[in-house]
Amino acid sequence: NAGVTQTPKFQVLKTGQSMTLQCAQDMNHEYMSWYRQDPGMGLRLIHYSVGAGITDQGEVPNGYNVSRSTTEDFPLRLLSAAPSQTSVYFCASSFLQRRELFFGEGSRLTVL
Amino acid sequence: GEDVEQSLFLSVREGDSSVINCTYTDSSSTYLYWYKQEPGAGLQLLTYIFSNMDMKQDQRLTVLLNKKDKHLSLRIADTQTGDSAIYFCAEGDDKIIFGKGTRLHILP
Numbered sequence: 001n002a003g004v005t006q007t008p009k010f011q012v013l014k015t016g017q018s019m020t021l022q023c024a025q026d027m028n029h030e031y032m033s034w035y036r037q038d039p040g041m042g043l044r045l046i047h048y049s050v051g052a053g054i055t056d057q058g059e060v061p062n063g064y065n066v067s068r069s070t071t072e073d074f075p076l077r078l079l080s081a082a083p084s085q086t087s088v089y090f091c092a093s094s095f096l097q098r099r100e101l102f103f104g105e106g107s108r109l110t111v112l
Numbered sequence: 113g114e115d116v117e118q119s120l121f122l123s124v125r126e127g128d129s130s131v132i133n134c135t136y137t138d139s140s141s142t143y144l145y146w147y148k149q150e151p152g153a154g155l156q157l158l159t160y161i162f163s164n165m166d167m168k169q170d171q172r173l174t175v176l177l178n179k180k181d182k183h184l185s186l187r188i189a190d191t192q193t194g195d196s197a198i199y200f201c202a203e204g205d206d207k208i209i210f211g212k213g214t215r216l217h218i219l220p
Contacts, residue, residue: 040120042211043210045207045209045210048207050206056206056207058207059209092154099204100157103154106154
């Protein structure tokens with residue numbers, strides 16, 4: 001099992017550019033989520049999904065879109081990147097019955 | 113909204129016990145969690161406790177839950193250098209909210 005796979009691991013963008021962070025899991029987890037981690041801020045929840053076709057906002061959803069067309073994939077889209085979105089992004093997944101989150105290795109995004 | 117608070121730093125001598133504290137606001141959570149993050153890595157679940165329990169022990173780890181005060185603690189017995197990491201408290205069912213993390217530093 002690969003677990004939770006995030007791509008790319010590193011990305012540099014210019015202000016205003018768009019991109020998609022990919023997240024895939026092979027554990028048949030219903031629940032998936034995206035967090036951003038900034039120094040001194042811990043992890044902040046961006047969006048989450050409890051199953052295919054269902055998404056909801058977390059603590060800091062502005063500037064980010066998500067979709068969940070399959071159980072395996074949960075991409076995070078930045079439509080117009082801003083320097084404030086410079087961060088490390090983590091995708092996580094779990095079964096609905098037991099919320100033991102399995103995390104990906106993270107994607108480091110820099111917006112210039 | 114939901115909030116989870118924890119102190120940012122803790123220094124402990126090797127062999128002593130470490131106690132990391134956390135307070136939370138959402139009393140409706142079924143689960144409360146402790147995660148560990150080592151440098152350059154994602155988070156890993158250390159342990160969790162159901163909200164209807166007061167205590168859970170798992171080898172060197174003891175979790176205490178005081179629902180009245182909305183206070184959660186993690187005790188690590190016989191702290192080792194390998195325990196040096198950032199420890200996150202988290203709560204929630206669908207919307208899982210993390211604290212800012214406590215960096216545990218081990219003194220020789």
